[in-house]
Amino acid sequence: MSTPLVRLASLDLIRGFVAVGRRMSITLAAEDLCLTQSAVSRQIQALETALGVKLLLRGHRAITLTPEGERLFRTADSVVQQLQDAFYSLAHDRERQPVTITASIGVTALWLLPRLGRFQQQHASIDVRVAANNKLIDLRQEDVDLAIRYCADKQAPHGALRLFGEAVLPVAHPSFASARLDTPQGLGELVLLEFDVPGRPWLHWADRLSVAGLDSTRARGLLRFNQYDQVIQAAVAGQGIALGRYSLVAPMLADGRLISLDSLPGGHVGGYGYWLIQADTQPRQDVIDVVTWIRAEAAALGAPDALAILA
16 A cells, blocks of 8 residues: 555655655755755654654665665656656746757858758747857857858768758959959959968869969969858959858859859769768757748759850
């Protein structure tokens, strides 16, 4: 038989006993409960009186559990832990957990942020946290839900979703509409904007000019930037010609902030793309909604590989 509910000791007494059992110290248990030592001692005494058994043996500098105390502690500790977990879960569920997305600084500034307004209009109840970072991170360890990463197709993590490929074309402010990149004379009058990061030759002017047979020709100037969004901001400001990543500059080409320069054809970069990575294989609904939105935005962009302008 079980003790009737009305005769169970109060939760305060059980909580005090569990705190002492976990710490094996009335002083430390009192600190955990924000009570005085005497208050915790009275709780233990009240519980012992209610049960009619001794639960603790108090020594000069230490306490130990009696066999009855050990038996009660094993059950009470488990029950209190379950209550703690349930209280935390209920309180946590009431809070709006943001969906955290990480992407490189360039992708964040040029692709993600300009589109977030549309997402907020469609999903006002979902909070989004953006963490711009060029470094690869452990998503679960950093409490990040989603990552947009640029990498070789063969290096994409298992389960990653391909958003779009890479295609590069020269872009500039509309005031450069008559600029010529395909002649030594024309190139010698221009300032080129360089993404000064190793390992991406297709984003470097030296590689592109070499392919065009202009490797021995010098431009009037070369401005170097260590962040890709800075390259594009400089192009929009009319400071020179940039190698535009179509997937990132397409909105600027569409609204006229940038134009493509047909005098030096762009090119498709095979084997590389932008990938969406999920931290959890079974994410919560808010994350699923963000994934669906990101994929829709990527699909609306179109496949740069197939554009005639990049042929």
